[in-house]
Amino acid sequence: xxxxxxxxxxxxxxxxxxxxxxxxxxxxxxxxxxxxxxxxxxxxxxxxxxxxxxxxxxxxxxxxxxxxxxxxxxxxxxxxxxxxxxxxxxxxxxxxxxxxxxxxxxxxxxxxxxxxxxxxxxxxxxxxxxxxxxxxxxxxxxxxxxxxxxxxxxxxxxxxxxxxxxxxxxxxxxxxxxxxxxxxxxxxxxxxxxxxxxxxx
Amino acid sequence: xxxxxxxxxxxxxxxxxxxxxxxxxxxxxxxxxxxxxxxxxxxxxxxxxxxxxxxxxxxxxxxxxxxxxxxxxxxxxxxxxxxxxxxxxxxxxxxxxxxxxxxxxxxxxxxxxxxxxxxxxxxxxxxxxxxxxxxxxxxxxxxxxxxxxxxxxxxxxxxxxxxxxxxxxxxxxxxxxxxxxxxxxxxxxxxxxxxxxxxxx
Amino acid sequence: xxxxxxxxxxxxxxxxxxxxxxxxxxxxxxxxxxxxxxxxxxxxxxxxxxxxxxxxxxxxxxxxxxxxxxxxxxxxxxxxxxxxxxxxxxxxxxxxxxxxxxxxxxxxxxxxxxxxxxxxxxxxxxxxxxxxxxxxxxxxxxxxxxxxxxxxxxxxxxxxxxxxxxxxxxxxxxxxxxxxxxxxxxxxxxxxxxxxxxxxx
Amino acid sequence: xxxxxxxxxxxxxxxxxxxxxxxxxxxxxxxxxxxxxxxxxxxxxxxxxxxxxxxxxxxxxxxxxxxxxxxxxxxxxxxxxxxxxxxxxxxxxxxxxxxxxxxxxxxxxxxxxxxxxxxxxxxxxxxxxxxxxxxxxxxxxxxxxxxxxxxxxxxxxxxxxxxxxxxxxxxxxxxxxxxxxxxxxxxxxxxxxxxxxxxxx
DNA sequence: GATGAATGAGTGTTCATTCAT
DNA sequence: GATGAATGAACACTCATTCAT
Numbered sequence: 001x002x003x004x005x006x007x008x009x010x011x012x013x014x015x016x017x018x019x020x021x022x023x024x025x026x027x028x029x030x031x032x033x034x035x036x037x038x039x040x041x042x043x044x045x046x047x048x049x050x051x052x053x054x055x056x057x058x059x060x061x062x063x064x065x066x067x068x069x070x071x072x073x074x075x076x077x078x079x080x081x082x083x084x085x086x087x088x089x090x091x092x093x094x095x096x097x098x099x100x101x102x103x104x105x106x107x108x109x110x111x112x113x114x115x116x117x118x119x120x121x122x123x124x125x126x127x128x129x130x131x132x133x134x135x136x137x138x139x140x141x142x143x144x145x146x147x148x149x150x151x152x153x154x155x156x157x158x159x160x161x162x163x164x165x166x167x168x169x170x171x172x173x174x175x176x177x178x179x180x181x182x183x184x185x186x187x188x189x190x191x192x193x194x195x196x197x198x199x200x201x
Numbered sequence: 202x203x204x205x206x207x208x209x210x211x212x213x214x215x216x217x218x219x220x221x222x223x224x225x226x227x228x229x230x231x232x233x234x235x236x237x238x239x240x241x242x243x244x245x246x247x248x249x250x251x252x253x254x255x256x257x258x259x260x261x262x263x264x265x266x267x268x269x270x271x272x273x274x275x276x277x278x279x280x281x282x283x284x285x286x287x288x289x290x291x292x293x294x295x296x297x298x299x300x301x302x303x304x305x306x307x308x309x310x311x312x313x314x315x316x317x318x319x320x321x322x323x324x325x326x327x328x329x330x331x332x333x334x335x336x337x338x339x340x341x342x343x344x345x346x347x348x349x350x351x352x353x354x355x356x357x358x359x360x361x362x363x364x365x366x367x368x369x370x371x372x373x374x375x376x377x378x379x380x381x382x383x384x385x386x387x388x389x390x391x392x393x394x395x396x397x398x399x400x401x402x
Numbered sequence: 403x404x405x406x407x408x409x410x411x412x413x414x415x416x417x418x419x420x421x422x423x424x425x426x427x428x429x430x431x432x433x434x435x436x437x438x439x440x441x442x443x444x445x446x447x448x449x450x451x452x453x454x455x456x457x458x459x460x461x462x463x464x465x466x467x468x469x470x471x472x473x474x475x476x477x478x479x480x481x482x483x484x485x486x487x488x489x490x491x492x493x494x495x496x497x498x499x500x501x502x503x504x505x506x507x508x509x510x511x512x513x514x515x516x517x518x519x520x521x522x523x524x525x526x527x528x529x530x531x532x533x534x535x536x537x538x539x540x541x542x543x544x545x546x547x548x549x550x551x552x553x554x555x556x557x558x559x560x561x562x563x564x565x566x567x568x569x570x571x572x573x574x575x576x577x578x579x580x581x582x583x584x585x586x587x588x589x590x591x592x593x594x595x596x597x598x599x600x601x602x603x
Numbered sequence: 604x605x606x607x608x609x610x611x612x613x614x615x616x617x618x619x620x621x622x623x624x625x626x627x628x629x630x631x632x633x634x635x636x637x638x639x640x641x642x643x644x645x646x647x648x649x650x651x652x653x654x655x656x657x658x659x660x661x662x663x664x665x666x667x668x669x670x671x672x673x674x675x676x677x678x679x680x681x682x683x684x685x686x687x688x689x690x691x692x693x694x695x696x697x698x699x700x701x702x703x704x705x706x707x708x709x710x711x712x713x714x715x716x717x718x719x720x721x722x723x724x725x726x727x728x729x730x731x732x733x734x735x736x737x738x739x740x741x742x743x744x745x746x747x748x749x750x751x752x753x754x755x756x757x758x759x760x761x762x763x764x765x766x767x768x769x770x771x772x773x774x775x776x777x778x779x780x781x782x783x784x785x786x787x788x789x790x791x792x793x794x795x796x797x798x799x800x801x802x803x804x
Numbered sequence: 805g806a807t808g809a810a811t812g813a814g815t816g817t818t819c820a821t822t823c824a825t
Numbered sequence: 826g827a828t829g830a831a832t833g834a835a836c837a838c839t840c841a842t843t844c845a846t
Binding site: 016017018019020021022109112113115116117119122125126129130157160161163164165167168169171172176177197 | 217218219220221222223310313314316317318320323326327330331358361362364365366368369370372373377378398
């Protein structure tokens with residue numbers, strides 16, 4: 001990893017734990033192993049580090065959203081089970097590449113901290129944690145409804161229920177304390193639990 | 202309001218917006234209208250302000266929990282409708298005196314920010330936002346189950362569903378940006394929506 | 403002298419020698435014998451020191467101008483010699499209380515340095531070194547003309563000659579290198595020289 | 604213009620406006636359009652830029668002085684008017700090639716700023732603004748005296764008067780704020796004014 | 805000729821805190 | 826109860842300079 005990337009990595013870890021303002025340039029440089037003046041060769045100022053992180057995150061998210069669109073547009077193979085699609089998408093999108101992804105998870109924490117006094121971050125926070133996930137899940141369940149796998153009239157509430165549960169779990173297990181393997185497992189178990197009850201029953 | 206209370210009030214507003222570390226003694230004193238040296242007559246140091254806020258909050262919460270216990274122990278009057286109890290409790294506990302209460306709401310925001318690097322606060326955060334609410338709701342629905350108002354076997358999932366929904370709404374509307382009247386109304390409407398579907402159908 | 407005045411005094415000496423930007427807060431504090439943080443109790447920032455110096459200077463100058471007005475309005479006593487008035491005024495105003503005054507002399511040097519990139523200072527510089535002195539001397543010589551001591555038609559050029567000479571001497575002896583006793587004497591001798599030739603011949 | 608000359612040009616403009624210390628290598632390189640490290644290919648260090656400027660200036664001045672000597676040694680043609688010589692010399696030396704010359708004018712400003720804390724520069728400043736001009740003019744007027752064009756006994760005071768006037772005008776119009784066309788014209792008009800009165804009357 | 809990457813020392817300024825009054 | 830004056834440590838950031846490429 002080059003110096004610039006190392007700085008961003010260390011900064012994100014620190015920002016997401018203590019907040020942007022509470023982390024000093026000295027803290028970051030000490031951990032990276034460079035002098036403070038060197039950091040200013042790579043970044044215009046402290047804010048520039050944060051901005052670069054946000055830019056990287058939005059690019060990352062755009063990539064994920066594009067990928068999700070792609071998957072969900074694929075014609076379902078015959079005989080596919082209903083939970084198949086949703087699980088697949090949820091797995092790949094929500095969990096592996098997003099909530100469990102170290103970079104994304106830390107960015108969500110950072111946004112959780114900074115959203116209260118930074119409207120730009122707040123908008124991104126609302127989009128990535130509330131708006132986008134709901135949209136994605138609504139799309140999936142609408143298709144399941146159209147395919148006759150679930151009753152069309154139930155779609156609205158099934159989505160709400162599913163979405164609420166996933167959101168609650170995210171805050172409870174993935175955006176609370178360190179992202180330990182225990183918490184990841186607890187999260188995963190509860191998701192599995194929900195799936196089983198909903199679609200296996 | 203006396204000076205000490207004014208300091209705590211101003212400090213809470215600032216801490217909950219920008220985080221404990223990012224707020225300076227100068228900031229607080231400037232807003233309160235006293236000199237920095239004066240603050241040290243009322244508080245031992247900066248940390249002491251935060252500690253006092255947490256102490257005040259835990260006392261407040263203890264009072265609420267005691268009150269909730271009291272209400273739920275009350276023998277339900279004959280002829281009462283099922284949703285009556287839950288709505289009443291939810292209203293008084295979750296909403297008016299807790300989530301909508303300015304002091305509590307700001308404390309939750311502060312805890313949301315500080316939990317990532319302060320284990321004591323994290324524990325309190327988990328307790329007040331996840332553990333306690335679940336316990337309370339579980340108690341209520343268990344009683345409804347025992348009373349035959351809802352099927353006992355459904356209690357577990359009804360609680361989970363209800364609790365998830367309330368938790369999601371809390372993060373989406375009450376712990377996101379400023380606590381405006383619009384957001385309070387949006388929250389209330391969605392709660393009402395859920396109630397209607399669940400218990401009126 | 404209190405701390406604030408000491409800071410201003412030291413700052414002026416340094417600013418007038420090396421220029422505002424080239425003098426550091428550390429330099430000033432080292433000389434005054436205080437910590438840098440203490441300086442910020444007395445001044446908002448570095449610029450505030452400069453502004454305070456300028457304010458003090460303009461007040462000082464206003465006082466001098468008022469005093470000069472007062473003197474020159476006084477009805478000349480009978481039998482007074484022509485050079486009497488001008489010498490007296492020149493002495494008291496231009497020399498003792500202004501050009502030779504340590505504070506004013508250092509301020510002129512500071513203004514000489516800063517005028518090239520600070521329009522506010524440039525205007526003050528032009529006023530105090532060129533405009534005001536000319537006005538004052540014009541007034542004096544007009545009175546001498548009106549009193550028939552010098553030919554009225556010569557007033558314009560006598561003023562110009564006198565004023566040019568004084569201005570040149572100021573830059574040559576008083577705003578060049580250290581203000582040593584030698585340079586003060588050289589200045590004084592040349593002024594005396596001019597007076598003698600002009601009015602004694 | 605090659606890079607080295609560009610650096611010197613930019614540096615002079617900046618030094619003469621804000622002073623040597625207040626201008627950074629970054630400032631200069633930014634304006635020239637090179638990286639800071641590149642500057643060190645052309646100059647040993649920051650001081651070296653200043654030294655090179657001073658060297659260039661002293662060479663320039665030596666050339667001018669030699670030229671002035673040459674002109675004034677030329678036997679005056681019969682029938683020449685007295686003001687002819689002085690005007691010609693003043694024009695070519697003092698004005699076009701010196702005071703109005705962009706390089707020289709900026710150097711004078713730089714010297715005006717730096718003289719207070721740099722004895723080498725102070726000596727050069729005194730020489731070029733006070734000593735040399737006086738010598739030159741004294742030579743000219745001496746010749747006019749010897750030629751019987753002006754009374755020999757008046758030479759001393761005519762020189763003093765003329766020299767004072769020119770010096771005052773230089774500081775008032777040419778070393779005060781930007782060297783605009785307005786100020787150049789004002790300077791020129793006043794010089795013409797003096798000439799007319801002195802030698803045309 | 806020019807640059808990318810680095811650095812130690814220094815810049816102005818803010819920090820939480822103390823203490824005599 | 827409150828303040829004026831002070832402080833050492835830390836803050837984000839800029840300085841002139843070096844050196845391998």
